[in-house]
Amino acid sequence: MSAENERIKVELEGVPETLLWNLYNRAEEARRPGSRLLDDPRAVELVDRIDYPFERFGAASMAQWHALRIRCLDDEVRRFLAERPGGTVVALGEGLETQFWRVDDGRVRWLSVDLPETVEVRRTLLPDDPPRRRSLACSALDLRWMDEVGDGVASRDVMVTAQGLLMYLPEAEAKGLIAACAERFPGGRFLFDALPRAMVARNQAGALGSSDGRYRAPRWEWGMDVTEYRKVAAASPRITEVRSLRFPRGRGLYALAPLSHRIPGLRSLRMSIIAVRFGGDPGSAE
Template identity: 35%
Template sequence: MSTSVVLKSQSVESTMLLPLWGRATYSRKDPAILDDQDAIRLIKQCEYDFAPVAKSFGEFSGLTYIARARRFDDAIRNYLAKHPRATVVNIGAGLDTTFSRIDNGLINYYNLDLPDAIAYRKSLLEDTPRNTCIAKNFLDPSWFDDIIFNMEDGIVFISAGVFYYFKEEQLKTIIAAMAQRFSGGELYFDAEPKYAVKGSNRMVEKSGNKGAMMHFWVNNNEQLEQWSPNIRVSSQSLLKGITMNESWGIGTRLAFRACNCIKFMKLICLKFAH
């Protein structure tokens, strides 16, 4: 497939190309962490100049994309081990290719994103019976009715690199509604403390996109526990369990160790009460 759909360069939607670049570039270099052949194939089809991205994002930033994808894959696999027929919803899916890596032949998988993003995705990736797109705003709860949900089968939500672009009150409202509707489900997302989000905004600007500023950060779990009485919060370093490669630069290895110790980047799990 080839695409005639063009993303606006100064938009949140265009940020979907950053993790695609990271997964394609660094899974070639370190497939032991993530082997994303779909990303490698897809990036060749995108009519986009990745040179500014490659110049702005160094080895550490690139490797965090495959580390993050691996952590989300592992979280889904752990959930599917207990709920093999679960529904999986990828919030802000963009050009994510998680389904091809974790599919057990039984799940129902949904890629939820804004209409422009889904149009671009569908120009490169076709829907299949168990891997389909929903072209809606995450904040519009009407998407609740577009997915299969059986409480006995379970449901798990993932959102990689997306919640940063929302205001906390927006997230609080929609996630409280999710916790009410999808009892027993789990939601995984990544987050950074306030000072790190400021640094990330500078990085995105350097890549050429000044229209996708980040707003949301998490300094502590107590902040999230106020969202709803129906959620339980846990978190850990996003890089936990990722084995460093001695071929990485010394700066990258030091940054990995430091970020692991201080939870510079977090993987957060919200469990929805039954």
């Protein structure tokens, strides 16, 4: 990473590089004049500050879809914070997400956990601001991050998010991670997104990338269809509730998004956003 004319060169590869794809899509929607689904001035600012050939992601045709996904995830985090003011969000694989600024209620504590090369980029562009906003260089699969959640934080006040992460993990590892969170954070929550099986199969066959072929997503390992969300409960006997969230309404054809889980044909193309609650004695997370 180097700074040139105040623009910061970001060189990432493989899965970490995908954070720039998501960032670009958010910024493109947030830049839209007139009606837009997302306000995210920080994403716009980041794209303008980063020296990276964003054009290789092709036209941001996915921007609206990403915005609907983000609106759905943000709304669930806001619901959590409304129920647990001053709660702690642990954002696994957060990349350059700017969700903290979109949902901040002035009290939330935020721990961003990502791979070392990504955290280096995040700390440069979005410096930590402890005690409310911290980042940790640690794989989500290295459960030592759990020890960093905070002294005396009650586990029912913890929401773990994994946005754009679990599709890169084999199914057993993804479900093992959810189960480990259920063990460690009784009364807590887990929020994640999952890609449909057909899309994962197309990615694995090498058939998914930007329209002009200049960017190809890394291999996705795990997918599940929107109809399968209840199966997530099998990951741990401590899971007491699994909800598949409804998308908000978008523009044009995306006006159908709130019904997309019901429409045959669309259903198999639709990503799932899943909110999980853990039962058990919600004592301290320490």
